[in-house]
Amino acid sequence: MAELTSTEALPTRAYVLHPDLGQARNQRREPEHALAEAVALAHALPGIEIVGDEVARLREPNPGMLFGKGKLAEIGQRLEAVEAELVLIDGPVTPVQQRNLEKAWDVKILDRTGLILEIFADRARTREGVLQVELAALSYQRTRLVRAWTHLERQRGGLGFVGGPGETQIEADRRAIDEQMTRLRRQLERVVKTRTLHRAARAKIPYPIVALVGYTNAGKSTLFNRMTGAEVMAKDMLFATLDPTMRAIRLPDAAGGTSGRKIILSDTVGFISDLPTELVAAFRATLEEVLEADLILHVRDISHPETEEQAQDVAEILESLGVDEDVELIEVWNKIDALSEDTRKALRRTDARTEGVQAVSALSGEGLDDLVAAIDTHLARALDEPRESASVTLPFSDGRRRAWLHEAGVVEREEAGEDGLTLHLRWTARQKGAFYAMDETPEES
Structure with a gap:
């Protein structure tokens, strides 16, 4: 038998856990749907092979281990059976819990925030995106290291030349992280200044900005590509788009010609429930196009079983970003191609009767002509431009x-x-x- 000569690394065998706190949990999401989203997040990280997943039900989190002794042993047996190397826990895990679980199960533990940071680090392409991810990761790391090392009371002594216990490791590492974060913020300020210059240049060509927002994997990039003819990465994958992409396009006129209104269409990073606070702050600049938009297209995956909950998450993030309530907004009910014909027709009838709603399929193009007409109507009203x-x-x-x-x-x-x-x-x-x-x-x- 010929020996394998490939040096390509084998994928990491990962097991996904969604802790369900029962009555204490957030009732807005069903645990099974939350687990499905966590698995999709895991699939979005390259080099991962999902070998199992489950909803782990518990009455209340154990401060030291997250899970009680019985559940800990039960899960440990399953992890051993599938030879898991990494456990992705869909929720917050304290540094103490992480260390104890890694010791008990002999695997690497990554919580939801850590997983999302890993995905963002892998996907960021622009200089600004890379800097923002690094800054968010350091902020996350600093908090965890401080907590972990406070618990351990780890201390580093001097070399003996001066005497005394020396500074604590926590202080040294905290200062090192703070210094790196300061350097990153300075670099980010320079990048933001460049973006400010770009915005000033666009102001000289003052076309209205139409921003696409929505829950991750709602189909924003597919819609963006359909409307602009661009080739932005559009996959059935969470966080397929991280860096903002903008294109100038001309809307068709009433007669179907090409002499209509010219707009700038902006594709943005997808939102997600429980988005790490570090990333909300770090990506605020990336989402600045939304803050400046004349019209927002909220793209929803209308075929998703929790589309209403996802829409609520998006609305909360828009509010936290400071988006003005007076900004014109169209709800784009996307992926109607994934619905039955009767449901699809019913949605199309609903959008015809409902102000600010358009049912479309970015994949097939159904409903896009009506969406374009609605964009033009909303912009005319939003801009109210006298001549x-x-x-x-x-x-x-x-x-x-x-x-x-x-x-x-x-x-x-x-x-x-x-x-x-x-x-x-x-x-x-x-x-x-x-x-x-x-x-x-x-x-x-």
Whole structure:
């Protein structure tokens, strides 16, 4: 038999546990659905092979071990049977509990926050995203190390040259983490300044921003790709998109042409229940496009059994980010292709009667024409842009700006004169700003 020569590492055998506290738990989510989401999170981390999962029911968490003796032994036997190397616990685990469980089961333990941080670290691509993940990870690590080492009272003595016990290890490591976090914040400030410059540049081309938000894996990136023709990573996987992606697109006009309103469409990181507080703070800058949006598209996986609970989680995160309640919002009920034909037709009838709701399938394209029309209607209402009359004289050779004005649909008539073409316009402040942001633009007459 030929020997295996591959040096590729074998996947880590992982077991997923969702602790269910019964009457004490949050009743908004069924434990079985929470476990399914935890398994999906685990699948989103590369190099992991799921060898088992279960809902572990307990009356109350044990301060030292999380689980009682009987449950601890019972789970330990199952872990040994499947040869698990890693246990992913879908919930918070204290440093003391983590250390004790690792010792009892002889496996590595990762809680929900640690798992999400690992996924984010693997997926972040932009400089800002990488820095934010590192900052969040250090914040998480600092809290855990402080608690763990306070409990252990670990102390490092000096070399004996000076005398005395020396500084405690907790103080040294806390200072090292703080110094690294300070360096990261400075780097992040420089990156944010660059993004501020980019926003200032966009302000010179003041198209309305339409931001896609929603629970992770709701289909935002698929919808983004369908509307823009982009190729953003879109997989049936939690946190497929981490870094914000923006594209300028032109909405079709009423006649189906391409001379309608131009917008900037922004795809954002997916939200999730119990998002680690470290990540909410660290990714606030990433979600700044949502704060500046003229219109928010809340994309929901309407086929998910807990779509209402997911929608509530998104609403709470938007509120925590400080999103203005007055911002126009459309609920996009996505993935209707996953429903029965009768249910799909019923949803389409509902969206026709309900303001601010659009049922679509980003995968098949069903309902997207109605969604685009709704976007245009909502933007017109949100922006409430008054138009003013103006006239601009262009040299005959300036075909580019003449074409731009005609494409924007602001030209009422034009006249030829000795110095060039005089165009009589009716435009909004945004359109005027965009026109005058073009280099070598002539004076308004």
